[in-house]
Amino acid sequence: MTRNILSLILVLSFFSCQEAEEQKPTKPNIIFILADDLGFGEVGYQGQKKIKTPNIDALSETGMIFTNHYSGAPVCAPARSVLLTGMHMGHSYIRGNDAMKERGDVWDYAKASADPNLEGQRNLPAETETMSKMLQRAGYKTGIVGKWGLGAPLTEGIPNNLGFDYFYGYNCQRQAHNLYPTHLWENKEKVMLDNDLVVPATKLGEGDDPNDPASYAKYEQNDYAPDLMHEKAMNFIQENKDEPFFLYYASPLPHVPLQIPNEDRQEYISEFGSEEPYNGNKGYFPNQYPNATYAAMITKLDQQIGEIRAKIQALGLEENTMIIVTSDNGPTYVGGVDYEHFESSAPFTNGFGRTKGFLYEGGIRVPMLVSWPGKIEKSTSDHISVFYDIFPTLAELVGASVPENLDGKSFLPELMGKEQDKHDYLYWEFPETGGQQAVRMGNWKAVRQNIVKENNLEIELYDLSKDILEQNNIAADHPDLIKKFEEIMAKEHETPVVSTFRMPALGD
Structure with missing residues (x-):
């Protein structure tokens, strides 16, 4: 009787381990x-x-x-x-x-x-x-x-x-x-x-x-x-x-x-x-x-x-x-x-x-x-x-x-x-090809160009839902949005450790 019980336990343990192995995530x-x-x-x-x-x-x-x-x-x-x-x-x-x-x-x-x-x-x-x-x-x-x-x-x-x-x-x-x-x-x-x-x-x-x-x-x-x-x-x-x-x-x-x-x-x-x-x-x-x-x-x-x-x-x-x-x-x-x-x-x-x-x-x-x-x-x-x-x-x-x-x-x-x-938004910056920043927030896209080349901090604004080619700059129509994008660009930019990547117009 004892031998039968031990055999049953061993069989159950085998199948339990096999099932656990099969369920183990790979x-x-x-x-x-x-x-x-x-x-x-x-x-x-x-x-x-x-x-x-x-x-x-x-x-x-x-x-x-x-x-x-x-x-x-x-x-x-x-x-x-x-x-x-x-x-x-x-x-x-x-x-x-x-x-x-x-x-x-x-x-x-x-x-x-x-x-x-x-x-x-x-x-x-x-x-x-x-x-x-x-x-x-x-x-x-x-x-x-x-x-x-x-x-x-x-x-x-x-x-x-x-x-x-x-x-x-x-x-x-x-x-x-x-x-x-x-x-x-x-x-x-x-x-x-x-x-x-x-x-x-x-x-x-x-x-x-x-x-x-x-x-x-x-x-x-x-x-x-x-x-x-x-x-x-x-x-x-x-x-x-x-x-x-x-x-x-x-x-x-x-x-x-x-x-x-x-x-x-x-x-x-x-x-x-x-x-x-x-x-x-x-x-x-x-x-x-x-x-x-x-x-x-x-x-x-x-x-x-x-x-x-x-x-x-x-x-x-x-x-x-x-x-x-x-x-x-x-x-x-x-x-x-x-x-x-x-x-x-x-x-x-x-x-x-x-x-x-x-x-x-x-x-x-x-x-x-x-x-x-x-x-x-x-x-x-x-x-x-x-x-x-x-x-x-x-x-x-x-x-x-x-x-x-x-x-x-x-x-x-x-x-x-x-x-x-x-x-809430995506952020980019790039110190080359003139120096740039960009933010996408929903369908709004903000772009700065020539930050290094011309010390430019003006922001272009595009509505990607209507202007996927980014040809119609509507920044003048949305001063509140421009202010928001200025805040985001200032917040997300940290002075680079490597001096080559710094943009002085951003305070680097």
């Missing part, structure tokens, strides 16, 4: 894909007609599309800082693309290629709290593949000191101005590639025919960095399939220069026909087929996203993997990109002063989708969100604590179809 894998200079209107699900993005479009069918999502800044490094730290540009340590020119000839591409002391951007201090550190503490294996830009190779600001177990890619944004570089970095090691040194802005040779493909051979060599990075990203997923992982895939595509393996653009060459070659002005390489190449670069990114999704599916991880796809800022206006042809910023205003580098909608409103089959329903959200919301969102997702000083709000409730707390 932390989702997180893949955050950050395109580089991908415009709001450059993907199919946003209305793009000339560039094919079938994989991104298909992914958008499996989750939530955000129509009011913003980058944290209008250029690379500060946008990435806001993303990783959850701090907006009024509080961020990094507020611009600072090359730390006090080190020497940092803008000499050849010298920086040879000397790591000249490579890289201003570094985040190693003690900075980051989203990746939070995920490490939560039990995640963390990796970044792509472009870093937040700390030079020989400084404390390398990815491995800021929450990443693994890094492969460009440390330096300037070196990323060649997609066939001489080297990349793997963790702390410089990895040499099978490419000759070709300095950005290298022109066609004397006597080269701009309509002869052979004239462009030196710009298309052996090791194409986006392909190498993609292989490492796929390996990272494979190697960490049995534990929770966070992959920050910071692709250099479609940031110029216009470079891609010839076979990847043949379809667009056939479709677009003959083009006026781009001669390589403004520090970028010449290209025989600029439109076909640019379209192919975006389609290349799309194909890689499709391969990542297929990999997740093949490993049986799709229902336990959240994939986020967005862009670091608006599209470029240099390097041979015909932003008018592609309507890159649609439905916002295109071109210099309105896209990358500026705080108007075309410079900071970016495409974003979040896919998690079985957890996030197919939907479109008009919730107003921003890069500094990602940190608290992922913290809530994995059950981690959030630092009190973060500027963001989790939008996980929005993703889960629950009641969502909203921002």
